[in-house]
Amino acid sequence: MTTNTHAAPWTLTRYIADLFSPPTKRDKDFAVIMSGRESAARALFSEQVNGSKLDMLEYDNSPLLRGGWLAEADRRIAGGVKVELSELLILRHWGYTPAEWVALPNEVRAAKRDGYYEAKGLGA
Template sequence: MTTTHRHAAPWTFRRFLAMFTAPRRRFIKVDILTGREAVARHLFGEACHWSTLDMLEYDNTPRLRGGWLAEADRRIAGGPKISTADADIAEWYGLTLTQWDGMSALAKVDKREGYAQARGLAS
């Protein structure tokens, strides 16, 4: 039995050199969001229920990002972060928003439960 070129390895000198001259894969550029941009993207994601198409539109539309960046700035720069339900409870107890924000978590739970019982919402 003789060996012919059909049994030889598929490597040729030309293929061997082409392996070293082939263009290399480049790393994908990864953008890291600033805190402000991350807040804006998260707010938009919550508003659209994390719809993939809406998120792609957000990522590719500077005007849309600008609007949500303004909303993020407003929320970041705002005073105490209090939900409207907690604001209603604080008002019912005669507390200011700053006083409510300064309370411990356990005290807030007690106030919420007392409010719910007084309003007939607790079971």
């Protein structure tokens, strides 16, 4: 009987042994305990990049990205006012604080969004 040279060298006993083998040192070190502040920052970043695994890997390895998103998490936690990240540029363009932006009626916010996009050349 001949086999392909590129065939996977596994057997049922090897597969079962891999399933029930104890975790390696790398697997044990991979578990990281984060503070609430750090997990909030990571969740905000994940929300911004739609959970992209490549972007999350970059976030985990970049102190600069983590620091920026920690500041954003601190701002949101301290302020108590939640503003979508997509609206943050718009309200800063018009000179509003997050609390003032949330207090505006929906119609006014919609008009301000349209005005911002037109000012940036993105209008219809």
